[in-house]
Amino acid sequence: MSSSEPAAPEHNRKLYIETVGCQMNVLDSELVVAALRKQQFELTDDMYEADTVLFNTCSVRDHAEHKIYSQLGRLKFAKRHHPAKVIGVMGCMAQKDQELIFQRAPHVDLVVGTGQLAEIPRLLEVARTTRDRQIAISLDRREGSRSEVAMSFESYDPLRDPEMRPTPFQAYVRIMIGCDKFCTYCVVPMTRGPEQSRLPSHILAEVHTLVGQGVKEVTLLGQTVNSYRVTENGRMYRLSDLLEMINAVPGIERIKFVTNFPKDMTDDLLQAVRDLPKVARYLHVPLQSGCDEVLKRMKRGYTVADYRDMMQRIRATVPKCAVSSDFIVGFCGETEESFQKSMDLIRECRFKNSFIFKYSPRPGTKADDLWTDDIPEDVKRHRNHEMLELTNEIAEEDNAEFIGTDVEVLVEGPSKSSEKGKIETDTPQKVQLMGRSMCDRIVVFDGNPRLAGSTVTVDVHDCTSTTLMGSIVTRQVVHGLSIELPIVS
Ligand code: 5AD
Ligand code: SF4
Numbered sequence: 001m002s003s004s005e006p007a008a009p010e011h012n013r014k015l016y017i018e019t020v021g022c023q024m025n026v027l028d029s030e031l032v033v034a035a036l037r038k039q040q041f042e043l044t045d046d047m048y049e050a051d052t053v054l055f056n057t058c059s060v061r062d063h064a065e066h067k068i069y070s071q072l073g074r075l076k077f078a079k080r081h082h083p084a085k086v087i088g089v090m091g092c093m094a095q096k097d098q099e100l101i102f103q104r105a106p107h108v109d110l111v112v113g114t115g116q117l118a119e120i121p122r123l124l125e126v127a128r129t130t131r132d133r134q135i136a137i138s139l140d141r142r143e144g145s146r147s148e149v150a151m152s153f154e155s156y157d158p159l160r161d162p163e164m165r166p167t168p169f170q171a172y173v174r175i176m177i178g179c180d181k182f183c184t185y186c187v188v189p190m191t192r193g194p195e196q197s198r199l200p201s202h203i204l205a206e207v208h209t210l211v212g213q214g215v216k217e218v219t220l221l222g223q224t225v226n227s228y229r230v231t232e233n234g235r236m237y238r239l240s241d242l243l244e245m246i247n248a249v250p251g252i253e254r255i256k257f258v259t260n261f262p263k264d265m266t267d268d269l270l271q272a273v274r275d276l277p278k279v280a281r282y283l284h285v286p287l288q289s290g291c292d293e294v295l296k297r298m299k300r301g302y303t304v305a306d307y308r309d310m311m312q313r314i315r316a317t318v319p320k321c322a323v324s325s326d327f328i329v330g331f332c333g334e335t336e337e338s339f340q341k342s343m344d345l346i347r348e349c350r351f352k353n354s355f356i357f358k359y360s361p362r363p364g365t366k367a368d369d370l371w372t373d374d375i376p377e378d379v380k381r382h383r384n385h386e387m388l389e390l391t392n393e394i395a396e397e398d399n400a401e402f403i404g405t406d407v408e409v410l411v412e413g414p415s416k417s418s419e420k421g422k423i424e425t426d427t428p429q430k431v432q433l434m435g436r437s438m439c440d441r442i443v444v445f446d447g448n449p450r451l452a453g454s455t456v457t458v459d460v461h462d463c464t465s466t467t468l469m470g471s472i473v474t475r476q477v478v479h480g481l482s483i484e485l486p487i488v489s
Contacts, residue, residue, distance in 0.1 A: 012040050012041070012042050013039075013040060013041050013042070013051045013052060014041070014042060014043075014044040014050045014051050014052070015033070015036055015042065015043055015044065015050060015052045015053075015054065016043075016044050016045065016046065016047040016049075016050035016052070016053045016054070017029055017032070017053075017054045017055075017056065018047070018053075018055050018056070018071065019056040020055075020056070020057060020064050020067060020068065021056070021057065021058025021060065021064060021091070021092065022058065022060075023219065023221055023258065024172075024192075024221055024223075025056050025057075025058060025091055025092075026172065027172040027174060027221060028056055028090070028091065028114070028117055028156065029054075029056045029164065030160065030161050030164035030165060031117065031156055031157065031159065031160070031161070032054070032056070032090070032117055032120055033161050033163075033164050034159035034160055034161035034164070035118075035120065035121050035159055036052075036120070036121060036124075037161065038121075038159070039124075039125070043163075047071075047074075047075065047078075048078050050085070051084065051085060051086065052085070052086045052087075052088070052124060052128075053075060053085065053086070053087045053088070054089075054090055054120075055068050055071060055072070055088070055090065055091075056090050056091045057089060057090065057091040057092055057093035057094060058091065058092050058093065059092040059093045059095075059096045059097075059187045059191050059362070060186070060187060060188065060362075061357065061360035061362075062360045062361075063360065064093075065093055065097075068089070068093060069104060069105065072087070072089075072104075072105040072107075072108065073105070075087055075107065076105075076107055079107040080107075083131075084128070086109045086110065086124055086127050086128050087105075087107060087108050087109050087110070088108070088109060088110035088111070088112065088120070088123075088124065088127075089101050089110070089111050090110075090111075090112040090113075090114075090117065090120065091112075091113075091191075092114060092187065092188075092191035092192065093191075094111045094112055094113045094114075094137065095113030095114050095115070095137055095138060095190070095191045095192075096187060096190060096191050096364070097111075098111060098113075098135065098137050099111075099135065102133055102135075108133075109127040109131075109133055109134065110123055110124060110127050110133070110134045110135075111133075111134070111135045111136075111137065112134075112135075112136045112137070113136065113137035113138050113191075114138070114153065114177075114191060114192050114193070115137075115138035115152060115153030115154050115156075115177075115192075115193055116136035116137060116138060116154070117154075117156040118154060118156055123136060138152035138153045138193055139152040140190070141189065141190055141193070141194070146194055149193060149194055150178075150193065150194040152193070153177060153178060153192070153193030153194065153196070155174065155177045155196065155198055157174055157198070157202070157206060160206070160209060160210060160213065162213045162214070166412075167412050167413055167452065168213070168214050168215075168453070169214055169215055169216040169217060169410075169452075169453040170215065170216070170217045170219070170412070171210045171213075171215045171217075171218055171219070172218070172219050172221050173203060173207060173210070173218050173219070173220050173221065174198065174220075174221050174222070175197065175198055175203055175220045175221065175222050175225065175228055175239075175242065175257075176195060176196060176197040176221075176222035176223075176224075176225065176227070176228050177192060177193065177195075177196050177198075177222075178192045178193040178194045178195045178196055179192060179195055179223040179224055180194060180195040181223075181224060181261065181299075181300075181301065182299065182366070183288075183298050183299055183300055184297065184298055184299045184365060184367040184370070185298060185328065185331065185359065185361075185362065185365055185367045186362070186365060187362045187364065187365060188223055190364055190365075192223065195223075195224070195227065197222075197228050197229055197230035198230070199230060199232045200230070200232055200241070200242055200245060201232060203242065203246075204245055204249070207246055207249050207252065208249065211249060211250070211251035211252060214453075215251075215252075216251065216252065216253040216254065216410065216453060217252075217253060217254040217255070217256070217410060218246065218252060218254075218255055218256075219255075219257065219258065220239075220242070220246075220255065220256070220257040220258075221257075221258065222257075222258075222259070223259065224259065224260070224264060225239065225257045225258060225259060226239050226257070226260045226261060226264040226265055226266070226269055227261055227264045228242065238266070238268060238269070239257065239269055239272075240266075240268040240269045240272035243255060243257075243269075243272045243273075243279055244272060244276060246278075247276040247277070247278045247279065252278060253278060253410065253455065254278055254279075254280055254410055254438075255276075255278050255279045255280065256279075256280045256282060256440070258284045259284050259285075259286060259326075260283055260285040260286075261285075262285050262286075262287065262300075262302050262306065262307050262310050263301050263302050263306065265283075265285060265310050265313070265314070267313065267317065270313060270314060270317040270318055271317060273317075273318050273321065274317050274318045280438055280439065280440055281318060281320060281321045281322060281438050281439045282321065282322045282323075282324070282352070282439050283314060283321060283322070283323050283324075284323075284324045284325070284326075285310070285323060285325060286325050286326035286327075287307055287325045287327065287342075287349070288300060288326060288327060288328050289327065289328065289331065289334070289338065289341075289342050290304055290338075290341040290342035290343070290344060290345030290346070291304070291334070291337075291338035291339075291341040291342060292304055293333075293338065294331055294333070294334055294338050297331070297332065297333065297367070297371070298328075298331060298367075299366070304341070304345065307345075307349075308348075311323070311349055320439065321439065322352040322439035322440055322441065323349065323351055323352060324351050324352045324353045324354060324355075324440075325346075325349070325351045325354045325355075326354065326355045326356075327342060327346075327354055327355070327356045327387060328357050328358075328359050329342075329356060329357070329358055329359065329380055329383040329384050329387060330358050330375035330380030330384075331359045331367070331375070332359070332367055332370075332371035332372065332373060332374055332375070333371060333374065334359075334375055334383075339383050342387070343386070343390055346387065346391060347390070347394070350394050350398060351391060351395075352395060352398070352439070352440065353391060353395055353466070354387070356384050356388055356391070357384075358377075358381065358383075358384055359373065359380065361373045392465035392466075393465070395465040395466065396463065396464060396465040399441065399463035399464070399465065399467075399468055400463055402441070402460045402463060402468050403460050403461060403462065403463060404460065404461070405459075405460055406457050406459050406460070406473065407437040407438070407441070407443060407457070407458055407460060407468065407470070408437060408438055408455055408456075408457060409435040409436065409437055409443045409445075409455065409456055409457070409458045410435050410436060410454075410455050411433055411434075411435040411447070411452050411453065411454055411455070411456055412433075412434055412435045412436065412452065413433065413434070413452040414431045414432065414433060414434070414449055415431075415432040415433060415434035415444045416434070417432060418431045418432035418433075429448055430446045430448055431446070431447070431448075431449055432444055432445070432446055433445055433446070433447045433449070433451060433452070435456075435458075437468070441467075441468055442466060442467045442468070443458050443460070443467070443468045443469075443470060444467055444468075444469050444470075445458050445469070445471050445472055446471065446472075447472050451472075456472050457472065457473050458470040458471065458472055459471055459472075459473045
């Protein structure tokens with residue numbers, strides 16, 4: 001054991017961890033749990049019973065922060081009665097609020113930013129044994145040169161923990177950290193630091209480890225994943241190169257990547273999506289607004305015409321590629337006319353789905369410094385609702401195109417309805433299963449739960465705006481004739 005590693009405690013300790021926010025946070029929690037299991041921690045889902053409570057936090061919208069402060073509030077009494085309980089706040093809110101967290105919630109023992117997660121096992125032990133507050137955060141973006149700040153944000157990708165993943169055969173892989181785009185509404189460049197790409201050799205080694213753990217689908221993560229660019233051994237690698245390398249890894253069946261930045265959607269990447277059989281025909285490319293003035297104030301770095309051009313290149317290069325988007329409604333100065341321009345673009349682009357957010361002013365961002373949050377809450381709510389209705393209407397129309405066709409589905413497991421016991425099937429050994437198609441559409445069908453992790457062909461016979469419904473078929477070639485048989489489960 002190295003001298004920096006904390007001594008193992010005398011008994012197993014119970015860890016409760018709660019994660020809010022994006023996929024990056026889900027991955028961070030998996031890695032922290034993997035490290036803590038090595039220190040004799042075991043998981044519990046009861047925050048009151050736990051010896052150690054960790055909140056992995058998000059700062060993108062006020063609502064996410066609020067949720068964490070309320071949870072912390074609930075623990076005040078528990079901490080008074082069990083002073084040995086260690087409470088920690090990690091992730092974006094920790095990096096953003098720093099000491100303020102101790103002021104707002106004095107019973108918190110530990111604050112650890114996104115760039116310091118490797119410190120958690122050690123600091124938890126120090127907090128437990130000394131009862132002193134511990135804090136580990138990276139430099140503020142204005143506190144040093146770019147490389148100094150970058151060095152203070154460490155990419156944290158050591159151990160993996162299969163049990164923390166939604167299914168045993170799907171895993172996230174971080175390919176870069178941070179963001180340098182500085183959209184005026186967004187805290188991420190502050191909370192996750194400068195953009196830094198991981199070396200392809202490290203990423204590939206991780207993919208091989210994951211395959212060894214039974215993983216078949218990897219989702220590559222980056223705030224602007226298609227900006228990936230790094231030099232290793234004198235050769236420059238882009239995302240398209242990385243996709244080609246991972247596509248060649250035996251055992252990997254599907255590769256996805258999120259989130260893309262419109263301006264960095266280069267032709268080599270689109271050609272890789274077209275040519276590499278394991279890469280999903282699915283691109284998440286947030287537009288945020290369909291109005292040039294709003295885009296300019298958001299400092300997104302592209303116009304509606306640029307986005308349109310990108311959509312045309314996607315459609316021309318990767319036919320039938322599903323595209324999804326994010327939108328912010330009620331951004332400072334968004335008029336009804338600007339909002340309707342976003343609606344027009346949704347009609348034109350026909351996104352598979354869109355995540356719609358009401359603008360939430362974030363302290364420390366340019367938008368919050370420069371403009372007032374002038375769109376009333378009820379207008380934001382109304383626009384959110386109107387946009388959601390339109391996106392659902394379009395999704396349902398496009399999903400209907402799949403009726404009567406076959407889709408290849410990677411089975412994830414029982415559907416939510418079947419888990420809640422709401423769905424009954426005709427045979428007891430079958431349940432309603434769910435999985436996703438190559439273009440990331442959710443598909444439900446009846447089958448044996450043992451099919452989880454395998455790829456099946458589903459004949460689609462119905463749909464909603466979010467889901468394709470069908471039944472499993474297998475193809476058998478008999479004397480040169482391809483016939484479809486219902487699967488025997
Ligand atoms: N308010 C509302 N939504 C935001 N997003 C980022 N910052 C804000 C904010 N201040 C949204 C963007 C981004 C998604 C992850 O969150 O749409 O793409
Ligand atoms: Fe935030 Fe813009 Fe970076 Fe996305 S690209 S993380 S919205 S600053």
